[in-house]
Amino acid sequence: MGHDCAPGSFQASQALQALITSLGDERRVFEHWEWRRPEDLAEHVLTATDGRAGVCAAPVEPGAEVAWVRWAALQDGMPLRVLLELLATRIDGLRRAHVRALWCVDMKGGWLNHALRERGFRRVDEIVTFEHRDGFVCPAVPAGCALMDVDGAHLDALAVLDVRAFAPQWHYPAFVLRAARVDLGWFRIAWVDGAPAGYLCASLQDEHAHVVRLAVDPAHGRRGIGGALLGEALVELAARGMRRITLNTAASLPAGGLYRKLGFRPLRDGADVLNLTL
């Protein structure tokens, strides 16, 4: 049984909440909403008919060929088989929607990580979290580049830039960027020759800022734009009282070199990036 509700709707939110409540306190829950609201994806939640398990696997955007496992829950004491059968049903639906690959990020040793590998998912990468606590440096903004606040009119262009910067599974479509503009406390664009060349957005909570996104158009790469966006964020967010700044990156990407140069240090416990070809 799937919930037939519009994403982000009150009904979708209620349906997800009802499922979580029905699972009781003794449950195993996997969540990967990032900074987004669970109800935005709740229409993709599939629940076991007896209400003992649920899974949410949603395409990156409608019509996308890649999807993510965002949420899974299993009542304590229930065999993993119940969840895997549910996932198999969801995978059939994704295949019918022409989705070609399903992705998941889970901590090493996580219960879902284990279950997905049994189901045939492969570990293809690792997510490393970097942390910065003090000694912020601010590289100069390169000549011809200006940093400015995002404007709603820029978001479609940023979504196009994002396609060039990231592999499809990491893509932020325009609707996600719109949510980021509303929900996140920091969203800046690097502007070159009358067009966006890169952007950075960060969530702010208490004294902790998390850079949820840094992207530079490859056509403008390695000219200091990424460093300028990040350096500005470090200095300005520290000035706003952020004592700890973190960000994540896939170990396979070269971004770690930039982060180390700006004084970030990797934290020890990474997470696995899992992939299943459908």
Ligand SMILES: CC(C)(COP(=O)(O)OP(=O)(O)OC[C@H]1O[C@@H](n2cnc3c(N)ncnc32)[C@H](O)[C@@H]1OP(=O)(O)O)[C@@H](O)C(=O)NCCC(=O)NCCS
């Ligand atoms: C990572 C990224 C933001 C860097 O932006 P940028 O404008 O090229 O960064 P800068 O010019 O300020 O700094 C470049 C440094 O980043 C690292 N780097 C960036 N691209 C690299 C590449 N292709 N190969 C090796 N190192 C690279 C190096 O440390 C480099 O320093 P160097 O040029 O002196 O060797 C950009 O390459 C990008 O958007 N990549 C794709 C998306 C991504 O990985 N985002 C961040 C992780 S989620």
